[in-house]
Every structure is written in structure tokens, then in C-alpha cells.
Amino acid sequence: MWAFINKLRSPKWFYAISARLQPWFWALAAILIVTGTVWGLAFAPADYQQGNSFRIIYVHVPAAFLAQSIFVSMAVAGFVFMVWKIKVADMAATVMAPLGAAMTFVSLFSGAVWGVPTWGTWWMWDARLTSMLILLFLYLGVIALRGAFSSRDSGSRAASVLAMVGVINIPIIKYSVEWWYTLHQPATFTVTGRAAMPTEMWVPLLIMVLGFYSFFIALTLMRTRNEILRRESNKRWVRELAQET
Amino acid sequence: MQQESAAVVPRLKEPGEGLALALTATLKRDLVLMLRRRGEVLNPLVFFALVITLFPIGISPDPELLALIAPGLLWVAALLAALLSLDSLFRSDFDDGSLEQLLLAPQPLAALTLAKVAVHWLLTGLPLALMAPVLGIMLALPAGSYLVLAVSLALGSATLSLIGAIGAALTVGLSRGGVLLSLLVLPLYIPVLIFGAGAVQAAIAGDSVSAHLAILGALLAAALMLAPWAIAASLRISING
Secondary structure, three states: OHHHHHHHHOHHHHHHHHHHHHHHHHHHHHHHHHHHHHHHHHHOOOEOOOEHHHHHHHHHHHHHHHHHHHHHHHHHHHHHHHHHOOHHHHHHHHHHHHHHHHHHHHHHHHHHHHHHHHOOOOOOOOHHHHHHHHHHHHHHHHHHHHHHOOOHHHHHHHHHHHHHHHHHHHHHHHHHHHHHHHHHOOOOOOOHHHHHOOHHHHHHHHHHHHHHHHHHHHHHHHHHHHHHHHHOOOOHHHHHHHHHO | OHHHHHHHHHHHOOOOOOHHHHHHHHHHHHHHHHHHOHHHHHHHHHHHHHHHHHHHHHOOOOHHHHHHHHHHHHHHHHHHHHHHHHOHHHHHHHHHOHHHHHHHOOOOHHHHHHHHHHHHHHHHHHHHHHHHHHHHHHOOOOOOOHHHHHHHHHHHHHHHHHHHHHHHHHHOOOOOOHHHHHHHHHHHHHHHHHHHHHHHHHHHHOOOOHHHHHHHHHHHHHHHHHHHHHHHHHHHHHHHO
16 A cells, blocks of 8 residues: 555656556547537437527536536645645646636536526526636636745645635535525526436436546646656656657 | 743743643734734724725615615625735734744644634724624614624624635735735635625514524634634745745
8 A cells, every 4th residue: 555655656657657547538538528429419309398408418517527526636636745745646736727627617608508598698696606606716716826836836735725725615605605595596497307307318418427527537647747747857767758759 | 021021931932831821922912013003903994984985876875775785785895804904914924024933833833823813803803893883874774683793793704814814824925915815715705705694684684693693603613623724734835935
């Protein structure tokens, strides 16, 4: 166990192992996303109420899943970095943040586009929309804080602390926003009806969610490798690697 | 004063001992320092009054409309005023190096920062809470909600001070931390705002406010438990970096 953790500490080892893992995740992501897209857009039946507009779900829901999972993984990586001083964890957290923010934006934007045919408006102060918007601000805060420090190590540790503080607060924010929403506005559109979705609708959704997760893993591996090369550029093995190519 | 502190020093050097002493000393020192800079204490209050003045001018002087939005306005303005005062929480200590002395003290840093936050609340949150009913009158806040307004602000602003201190500690080493501080802290303020303004609205509607105040208390308890560790860790990052 300790040998494994010690190996993880070495960026060189991570660079080697991720080179082997990366193509599998890219392939998996490509297959799942293509299958899910074709199935969801062409073969899944149209919704009896919303018609074809419901198909936005195949982008909206996976993006929203990822937006939340990435924040949690970022906080976990920050925790690992702070406790065990594993640099790779911080590099992963660094490259995850922009992707998480992008996914939050995608889910907000697709939600707004979806809102036009279903609610008749681009934006509603709905509990989910509001808490996603707050999540976007949390992401922007983490990214901005990391960039504000002139010393990279301080920036990394500050961003880790903020990610951990944020992850404790996310459930509190989520529940208080839901509570606020139910107090202020009667539910005009309950999404709980979606759970009773027919099989031919949710199977492609599941495929899309898995595809998005594989995409996230593959992209994180790739960008962490770049970050390793960037930060370790004065190490001997990186220079040797550069000379080989 | 000189003799007194000389007698105190040997006891303070023992780790684990003299925590109460160190806490009271930090409390006293911060209170004295803040009270000598009255302008800084008064600034948030003036800001609070000014922002509240802007809303009737910008929206409408109609008392009925103002009464409708008063709870939210008062809470948002108080929250922004508290945010404004955060930057000075560790700034002067950072500039003159006494923050480093605080880090070197044998007593746990988390406890000592709690004393600093307590002073910040005493001189920012509490005055804001006491001032809010007066501004409430100007906004035609319905009678019967004034006490709830003050109590909810007093409870909530303590949580705001604790959460805000994390952000202040993270940004104290940065030269232009002000805007960043608001970006870090405001999203985390939202639960307090929801339940604080909710308490006042419930009081206006004639509902029971104990649930809202209980949740504000629970948020404060959680913040009291967790925030000092985050503040201490953030201060260490800011000092070493």
C-alpha cells in the first residue's frame, strides 16, 4: 500500500502509467459519446409533452453531473495534496478547475436553452439553476485565487483550502437554496416526473453520463501530463524526454 | 502595564498553558487597536446607511413597496458592509509583522484567530445589527419585526465574520486582494442570507421565527467548529508564501 502511494508521489511514474491508460479512456469516451448521441438524438422516442426539445437532456444532465463531481474530485485532490504533499494531486486539481467551470457553464447554458420551449423563459430563479450559478462562482473563485499568488506553491495550497471549504459548503448552499425556492415560489415544473422515464430514454442518458465521465478522466490525464512536463521541465528525465522527441 | 506583561511572559511560553491568558491578551489588544482607529469601525456603518439611502432613491419612495423589499435590502446591505470591513481584519497585523508573532505563539493558532474574529464581530457585526432597526424604520419595515431583524443580524453576522475571515486570511498576502476576497466569500454567504432575510420575512408574515433563528444558530455552530482551522491553515499559507 505504502509502496503504491510512494509511487504515486513520483510525477515520472504517473507520466508513464497515464500514457498507457489514456488511450483506453479516450476510446471509451468516444465510443460512449457517439453511441449515446446517435441513440439519444435519433432513436430515443420524443417526449409526449416536450416533444423533441427534451433531447437537450443528453447534454444537460451529464454536464451537470460532471460539474458537481469535478468540484468534489478537486477538493479530494486538494486534500491529498495538503496531507501527503503529493504534487501530482495538485497538478490534477489545477487542470480540473477550468474543465469544471466549463461544464457548469455548459449545464447552465443548455438549461437556459431548454427553458425557452418548456418554461417560456431563458432564466428562472429555480433552485437548481441558482445553485449551479453559485457553483460557477465557486469555481471562478478557486481559479482566480490560484492565479493571484506569485508563488505557485502558495497558490496551490490556498486553492486546495478553498476547494475544501467550498465542498463543505456546497450541500449547505444546495439545501438552503432549495428551501428558499420552495418558500418563495410554488413549484411550477417538477422534474421528479423525469425519474419515471421509459427505458429507451434513460439508457442513452446513462451512456452519455458514462461517456462524459470517461471524457473527463481522459482529458484530466492528458492535461495533467502536460502540467507535469511544464512544472518538471528542469528535471533530468523531462529533458531527456525532450531530446528524444 | 510593563511589569504586568513581564510577569505574564514566562507563563505564556509554555505550550498548552496560558491559553486563556493568550486569548484575553489578543482580545484586549485587538479591541484597543480597533478602538483607536475609529474611522475603520465607523466605515461599515456609514456604508450600510448610505447603501440603504440609495435604494429608495433608485427604486421608489413608496412605503408599501419599500416595506416589501426591506428585509432583503437590509440583509444584503449589512452583508456588503461586513464584507467591506473584512480586508482590514488581518491587513495591519500582516503589514507590521505581528501576524508572524501570532503564528509563532505556542498556543494554537486556531484559538487565537477566533479571538480576532470575535473582536471583528463585536465591532462590525454587532453595531450593524443594532443599527439595522433604525434603517428599518426608514424603509417602513412593518412593526414587530425589528427585534427579529436585530437578532438575526447579530447571529448571522457572527457566521459571516467567521467565513469571511477564511477569505481574508487567504488573500492577506496579496497586494490587490479586495475584489478577489468578495469573489471567494460572497458565494459562501448565501445560506446565511437566505435564513437571515427569511427570519425577518417570517416575522412580518406573523409566522414563527424560531426555525430560522435555530438554523442561523446551527450555521454559526458549524462555522465556529470548522472555520478556525481553515483560517489558521490559510494564514500559514499567506505568511509562508
